[in-house]
Amino acid sequence: MRRLAPPPRLVGRGTMYLMALLIALWILIPIYLITMAAFSPKDVIYSWPKSLMPQSFSLETLLFFLNAYGVLASVRNSVIVALLTLALSLVVGAPAGYALARFIFRGKDVYRLMILSTRAFPIVILSIPLAVAFIRWNLYDTVISVALVHTAMALPTTILVTSSVFIGVSKELEEAAMVLGCNRLQAFTKVALPLALPGLAASAIFTFVLSWNEVFAATILTLYNRTLPAHLFVQLAASPLPFRFAGGFFILVPAIVFMFFVRRYLFNLWGITLK
Numbered sequence: 001m002r003r004l005a006p007p008p009r010l011v012g013r014g015t016m017y018l019m020a021l022l023i024a025l026w027i028l029i030p031i032y033l034i035t036m037a038a039f040s041p042k043d044v045i046y047s048w049p050k051s052l053m054p055q056s057f058s059l060e061t062l063l064f065f066l067n068a069y070g071v072l073a074s075v076r077n078s079v080i081v082a083l084l085t086l087a088l089s090l091v092v093g094a095p096a097g098y099a100l101a102r103f104i105f106r107g108k109d110v111y112r113l114m115i116l117s118t119r120a121f122p123i124v125i126l127s128i129p130l131a132v133a134f135i136r137w138n139l140y141d142t143v144i145s146v147a148l149v150h151t152a153m154a155l156p157t158t159i160l161v162t163s164s165v166f167i168g169v170s171k172e173l174e175e176a177a178m179v180l181g182c183n184r185l186q187a188f189t190k191v192a193l194p195l196a197l198p199g200l201a202a203s204a205i206f207t208f209v210l211s212w213n214e215v216f217a218a219t220i221l222t223l224y225n226r227t228l229p230a231h232l233f234v235q236l237a238a239s240p241l242p243f244r245f246a247g248g249f250f251i252l253v254p255a256i257v258f259m260f261f262v263r264r265y266l267f268n269l270w271g272i273t274l275k
Contacts, residue, residue, distance in 0.1 A: 031252060038062055038249035042242050065246030074231035075250065077143050078212060081227055082254070084147035085211040086204055089158045092151070094200065097162025098188065102171065112163075115156045123153070127220045134221060145221045150211040158203050165199025166192060209255045 041058040065071060100112060130149060134140040139148075169192050177187040193200075218230035226234070232247045239247075 034245055034248045034252065037242075037245035061242040061246050062249070065243055065250065068235075068243065070226075070231055071228070074226055074228040077146075077222075077225055078227040078229070079254065080143045081147045081150060081218070082208050082211040084143070085150040085154060086207050088147065088151040089154045089207045090200065090204065093155050093158030093203070094162050094193075094196075096155075096159045097164075098166045098192065100159065100163040101166035101169075112160070115159055119153075119156050123149075123216050127216070130217075131220055141222050141225050143225055143227075146218050146227065147211075149217045149221065150214055153214070153217070154207040154210050158207060161203040161206070162196070162200060165196045165203075168199075169195045205258065208258050212255055213251065 038061055039057055039059070041056060041060045042064075100108065131140065134142075134145045139145040173191050173195070174187040177191045178184065182190065213229055214227075215229045215233050218227040219233055222230060228247075229251060232239075232251070236244060236247070
């Protein structure tokens with residue numbers, strides 16, 4: 001009896017799921033190995049051959065990392081810088097994206113291209129001028145200086161993403177709100193902004209992760225008030241293996257926790273409802 005071939009649509013869907021699974025494993029396996037090593041005692045980390053399953057649970061490695069000099073202060077600085085960057089990027093980027101989406105003006109396309117082109121300047125070229133400027137402004141070696149640079153790095157993407165989000169929000173809804181008595185600002189805050197929250201959440205995730213993982217600017221602009229990635233970058237070469245695994249775990253966790261709290265807005269963006 002002749003065996004029927006599977007339909008092309010089923011084959012395409014199976015290939016798509018297989019690729020999604022491989023990409024997920026490519027991302028999750030390193031996270032799993034770093035987490036397992038961070039919660040393992042030192043003798044297990046140095047043992048060979050390695051086991052893919054946890055052999056024992058211990059906070060020894062994490063406590064060793066947290067008790068190291070400057071770690072807790074750098075974690076606090078990273079949280080402050082990331083939150084400041086997130087707030088500044090959304091406060092400046094959301095209105096700018098709204099203006100690009102709603103208003104027509106001369107040079108709009110050129111302006112959009114200029115916003116994107118700012119990402120073409122390597123931070124290495126700007127490092128010395130930035131350091132000199134912040135020294136003159138008495139902002140060198142402060143979390144504010146790092147947050148300002150991170151905001152400048154995140155703003156182009158924030159503006160373009162929020163602009164695309166506001167384009168998807170019906171303009172007629174805002175006009176109806178203004179007919180019912182709202183002014184332009186009230187229509188933005190009460191109608192357009194709540195409908196754009198899923199897209200703003202996606203932009204917030206990108207901004208937070210960019211600020212949390214950024215190393216070069218934080219290393220150049222700080223000496224004693226360094227963020228966690230900058231602190232690890234300086235200490236990594238002379239650090240033992242348990243310190244490195246624990247540091248990798250502490251860099252991963254805040255970004256994952258932040259994405260967990262804003263996942264509801266992302267799922268709403270994709271049309272998925274969480275109960």
